[in-house]
Amino acid sequence: MSTYDLAVVGGGPGGLAAAMYGAMRGLSVVGFEAESFGGQLINLYPSKPVTNFPAQAYVLSRDLALRLAEQAAGFGAELREWEPVEHAGPSSDGFVLRSAGLETTAAALVLALGLGRFTPRRLGLDGEDRFLGRGLAYRLPPIEEIDARHAVVVGGGDTAFDTALSLQRVADVTLVHRRDKFRAYAHSQQRVSEAGLNVVTGGEIVELLGGDHLESVVVSLADDRTVELAADLLLVTIGQVPDMSGVKSWDLGLGGPHIEVDSSMRTARPGLFAVGDFAAYPGKVRMIATAAAEGSTAAASVARLLHSAN
Numbered sequence: 001m002s003t004y005d006l007a008v009v010g011g012g013p014g015g016l017a018a019a020m021y022g023a024m025r026g027l028s029v030v031g032f033e034a035e036s037f038g039g040q041l042i043n044l045y046p047s048k049p050v051t052n053f054p055a056q057a058y059v060l061s062r063d064l065a066l067r068l069a070e071q072a073a074g075f076g077a078e079l080r081e082w083e084p085v086e087h088a089g090p091s092s093d094g095f096v097l098r099s100a101g102l103e104t105t106a107a108a109l110v111l112a113l114g115l116g117r118f119t120p121r122r123l124g125l126d127g128e129d130r131f132l133g134r135g136l137a138y139r140l141p142p143i144e145e146i147d148a149r150h151a152v153v154v155g156g157g158d159t160a161f162d163t164a165l166s167l168q169r170v171a172d173v174t175l176v177h178r179r180d181k182f183r184a185y186a187h188s189q190q191r192v193s194e195a196g197l198n199v200v201t202g203g204e205i206v207e208l209l210g211g212d213h214l215e216s217v218v219v220s221l222a223d224d225r226t227v228e229l230a231a232d233l234l235l236v237t238i239g240q241v242p243d244m245s246g247v248k249s250w251d252l253g254l255g256g257p258h259i260e261v262d263s264s265m266r267t268a269r270p271g272l273f274a275v276g277d278f279a280a281y282p283g284k285v286r287m288i289a290t291a292a293a294e295g296s297t298a299a300a301s302v303a304r305l306l307h308s309a310n
């Protein structure tokens, strides 16, 4: 079992800032993120130009997320990506967390859960469970592991476009989108058009066909015709849904989507702090800069707490 001064759950801007400022203050820090670092910046709006972060007149959200993670790691925080915390509760020395089948203890805990864990939005079709991992995926696997000839990508945002462009190196790709306009940025659309990918707009996948493995998909078109597309790989990239329900079973008394904190980011439970969108107090503003500032406040509070205990 590993032991730290501070454990941070959530790797959005609030959690990354708490990890960074904690490490900067000389604390041993571990940070857990269920997905890739960046929180909403990566999962909800990866290609948005962020124009309101101080001293950054223009920065793409995914670049800002990357820089925050690099900065926290640079100060010595141990950051664990793709490692959801499944359970957290009090222990004799502070808190105990369970993730990836292992336990971690920490004297103090910062919750930076944002809107919750992101899970992929599903198509809602029969056979979706059956073909999951057998041709159907919600995230792009490592490109070198892909053994597919005909890939279909569903979605109209930047993730769908990035996925289609990556897949095009190893398979022939059709992009299917249910609307006739795309949400993806103009430069992504330009790249897809230059790459000459097949694009079906006004189309909805209505059936998945195959035996042990996915073989094709049936697409319903705007004019009520249906077409069957060969597909030994179907990538569904139609968004992420945040889910906070898991934390209710943690032994920390967490109930709702927020937790009350004071001006030091302390919760009612000694040693437990919260920052970012998950933390609530009068006058709260939910923004990247405030999440980062709260991370700094929480780290200072943790350092004070631990130093006064020594």
Ligand SMILES: Cc1cc2nc3c(=O)[nH]c(=O)nc-3n(C[C@H](O)[C@H](O)[C@H](O)COP(=O)(O)OP(=O)(O)OC[C@H]3O[C@@H](n4cnc5c(N)ncnc54)[C@H](O)[C@@H]3O)c2cc1C
Residues within 6 Å of the ligand: 009, 010, 011, 012, 013, 014, 015, 032, 033, 034, 035, 036, 037, 038, 039, 040, 041, 044, 045, 049, 050, 051, 052, 083, 084, 085, 086, 112, 113, 114, 115, 116, 117, 118, 275, 276, 277, 278, 286, 287, 288, 289, 291
């Ligand atoms: C569409 C949109 C556009 C926005 N644009 C802007 C903008 O331009 N400027 C601005 O200032 N703000 C913007 N915001 C708001 C800003 O993104 C949020 O205020 C900010 O992301 C909050 O950061 P956070 O760290 O609290 O939470 P989040 O960014 O939500 O990060 C929380 C992280 O915790 C992780 N997590 C949750 N549960 C667990 C668990 N059990 N184990 C491990 N990890 C877990 C999640 O996976 C997630 O990555 C926007 C929000 C939206 C929805």
